[in-house]
Amino acid sequence: MKYMLIMRATDEAFKTMADVDFTEMIETVGRFNDELIRAGVLVAAEGLDDAAEGVVVDHGSEVPVVTDGPYGETKELFGGFYILNVASKEEAVEWAKRAPLTGPGFKTEIRRVTTIDEMPQDNEWIKKERAWREATGQL
Template sequence: MKFMIIVKASKDSEAGVMPSEALLTAMGQYNEELVKAGVMEAGEGLHPSSRGARVRFANGTHIVTEGPFAETEQLIAGFWMWNLKSKEEAIEWVKRCPNPMPGTEAEIEIRQVFEADDFGAEFTPELREREERLRAEIESRKA
């Protein structure tokens, strides 16, 4: 099972405050544990929402809103992609994570990623084949 682990933003992360060397070191060690355990597939920090944008789809139009966005508690500061056996295993790994926002209350959200079988009959063999071709193309570009 694949999970996206979402690190929620804080006032500091939205203000562009960079993590300390101590936090970078602790996170680096944690990421090493994840990689050695075969859990981590990807992980990145995100720039503040002031450097982002949102595109809203409404009535056949696209409405672009430039950041920053006010609702800090709903914003994302970073993420990991993990491959695990269960949500419970993801929870145990997250509990081992250093506080991503030291000195504050921080929140990490765990969300399971859909797999092909989750979509049912609507995900036809033709659509599955197309998806597999795209994934293979993505992998070939990494090499």
């Protein structure tokens, strides 16, 4: 089963990271990533650029509204993610507990990644997606 570990932090928590030596942070995260690789569970991992560089497309009105970052009432920002292929949610939780960026304001949300096999296989769009995934080596 695949699980996504969504790395979240408050604005204040991100500010505390500004004081951490970047090389030290890379070493810490790198060691954790290496553990995931050696355990054979890492599928993908990416960090995200500063929220101030992002945009939000709000679909709450008939014409979508695009707003530049930073965002006005942010309580938590999505800073990066891991996708792990593990045997259970409990195993995903155990990996999340070991994540290297911790402290007040840091959280990891864990969500199972659904598969195309869970979708209605007789749907024309699912058939097209399955064909694309097979052609690109994803299935």
